[in-house]
Amino acid sequence: MANTAGVSGVAKQAALGAIVDGKTLKAALYLTSATTGPTNTVYTSTGELAATGNYTAGGASVTNANSAGLTSTTAYWTPSATISWANLTTSGATDCVMIYSTTDTNRNIGTFTYGSTTVTAGTFSLTMPTNDSSTGLVRFS
Amino acid sequence: MMNEAPLIYTTRGNVPVESLRQEISWEDTPTYVKMTERYFDLNDGEVVKESAYVLSKVGLEMGTFVESV
Numbered sequence: 001m002a003n004t005a006g007v008s009g010v011a012k013q014a015a016l017g018a019i020v021d022g023k024t025l026k027a028a029l030y031l032t033s034a035t036t037g038p039t040n041t042v043y044t045s046t047g048e049l050a051a052t053g054n055y056t057a058g059g060a061s062v063t064n065a066n067s068a069g070l071t072s073t074t075a076y077w078t079p080s081a082t083i084s085w086a087n088l089t090t091s092g093a094t095d096c097v098m099i100y101s102t103t104d105t106n107r108n109i110g111t112f113t114y115g116s117t118t119v120t121a122g123t124f125s126l127t128m129p130t131n132d133s134s135t136g137l138v139r140f141s
Numbered sequence: 142m143m144n145e146a147p148l149i150y151t152t153r154g155n156v157p158v159e160s161l162r163q164e165i166s167w168e169d170t171p172t173y174v175k176m177t178e179r180y181f182d183l184n185d186g187e188v189v190k191e192s193a194y195v196l197s198k199v200g201l202e203m204g205t206f207v208e209s210v
Binding site for chain 1: 150151152156157168170172173175177179189190191192193194195196197198199201202203204205
């Protein structure tokens with residue numbers, strides 16, 4: 001068996017864990033007209049849904065009971081519960097959510113898209129994928 | 142014995158469900174499935190309630206690559 005090169009799984013898990021383990025997280029929603037994405041270093045209110053219709057600026061709290069996991073050399077993490085807004089009326093169509101860490105001065109962890117969505121006096125929920133090395137919301141492979 | 146019409150919360154307050162038409166649509170993509178539920182007022186066809194439920198199938202992956210020295 002030959003030697004192989006690569007970043008170790010435990011290093012990836014440590015890196016991901018430093019970002020998410022035990023952190024206080026929030027999820028903010030953005031208008032389809034916004035330009036929010038991975039180049040945003042921190043939470044931004046630019047392009048966010050207006051603070052109307054039961055939407056609070058900064059978004060909703062994210063339940064974070066999962067620590068960064070590791071399978072083989074892939075580290076992964078997923079919020080431990082659905083993120084939802086009740087009795088919501090969006091100020092416009094939204095297609096993006098930013099999950100960010102208020103513990104780390106609002107560091108942007110990732111932005112995730114879900115197609116143009118309008119909510120009127122209703123519920124908007126984001127159910128998370130299975131938390132494993134194949135489908136976890138954030139994976140370092 | 143309940144003999145009151147069931148109500149549902151809408152932009153027009155609580156209205157009888159029977160005064161509305163429900164419509165459900167699905168969007169299935171490689172990364173998510175989204176179910177959208179709309180209620181239309183039977184009188185004027187206006188959307189008075191709309192909810193969306195997104196199931197994320199897969200998150201984002203950052204790959205690490207090794208280059209030859």
